[in-house]
Amino acid sequence: MNAQTDPAPSHVATLVAASGTDVLSDALIGRIAQVLPHAAAPTRLDKKLAADIPFAPGSAGGAFPDPRVTAATARGALDGAPVDVIVQPLAHRRKRLFLADMDSTMIGQECIDELADFVGLKDRVAAITERAMRGEIAFEPALRERVALLAGLDITVVDSIVAERITLTPGGKTLIATLRANGAYTCLVSGGFTLFTSRIAAMLGFDENRANRLIVEGDRLKGEVEEPILGREAKLATLRELRQKFGVRAEETVAIGDGANDLAMLDEAGLGVAFRAKPAVAAAADARLDHADLTALLYAQGYRTSDFVTGS
Structure with missing residues (x-):
């Protein structure tokens, strides 16, 4: 025998x-x-x-x-x-398409909360942000409510916020540089604003970025956001669109985020990762990162440290 x-x-x-x-x-x-x-x-x-x-x-x-x-x-x-x-x-472990949330994922802050600080409303806006990210209130009306509080704010504060307050999450540059060097396409997709994603995407090396557009009159915010708002369903639609565009199988995609508006995107991805996430998101995602930095997404794909490409 x-x-x-x-x-x-x-x-x-x-x-x-x-x-x-x-x-x-x-x-x-x-x-x-x-x-x-x-x-x-x-x-x-x-x-x-x-x-x-x-x-x-x-x-x-x-x-x-x-x-x-x-x-x-x-x-x-x-x-x-x-x-x-x-x-x-083990099959399809190496991914060809990567989508990432921005606020509290690729950066350590919530940009709308930092904007609100300039009009003395950070605590009020941050409380709404937290409830929306936990899924306690709908994302779209919560965003409109917060943006309305920013009416009249000079858009030049964005440069100050990026320079003085925004911190890139450790491992992010290396993650993006290594993925792109190995043929993966990378997209920063955020329920935040293009005023920030365009800058952050360039700093991290993403191929493209998508986010909401704040309406500006002169050099000041009108307190409104262009419709339709990019939220949970738009993130999911972006993943599907890019997957089709590049001929990528569902199993060959990876997405990461922390809030309730990331859930549909994370569920659709071959590997959906919750990063320092709200409890409901951490429970629903395929994987969760509570301790490691963003290079964990490279190790998860079988890359060794010697394979890493250091982001410039």
Whole structure:
């Protein structure tokens, strides 16, 4: 009688530790491997920060469990270590199309809140922003309400905000540079404003950007936004449009965001990633990044640190 052999790995769990830490030890990787079915030998993608564990989640003909459930099981074995776990099929792991939200994802701020600070209404506007991002109120009317509060604001403050207040999320430039160097198309798609996305997209190296347009009279904001508003459905439509334009399969797409208006886009993508996300978004996305920087999206695609292209 032949000895039973483990099925060939069809999935992979990618472990990515928070930048600057040294917690991803061989012992920790081994502990995670023990909770994965039919785990194969781990592979280091970075000496300290990232590793792959290939595995086979089910028997032949059996139903594969939800990758989110497997990832949650793996996270339970971390004992609180700041490590993210991304579980996905090995097939089509390398992506050809990347869509990203801007506010609180590719940058650390919410641009509309920073604009409101110049008219002394940041707390009021930020409260509305938070409710909209949690999905407690509809995005479109919430945006109109906030924009109305900005009427009369000089648009030159945008230059000051970008120069003095906006911080790029760590790993973003390297992420975009590496994806583009390997043939992927990148789009910054935001429920924010083109006054910001055009600048941020250029800083990060995106191929294109899409966002809402604020109506300007002279050099001041009118307090209105052009219709139709780019929100949840428009982000989804952008993903589908670009996928068709470039002949990209659904499995070859990856999207990242943090708010409720990103949910449809994340659900449609081959790999939808929640970044420091609101609870409902983190629960619904294929994967979640709570600790690692944006280069985790490269490790998730099987890139090693030696493959990274440093953004200029």
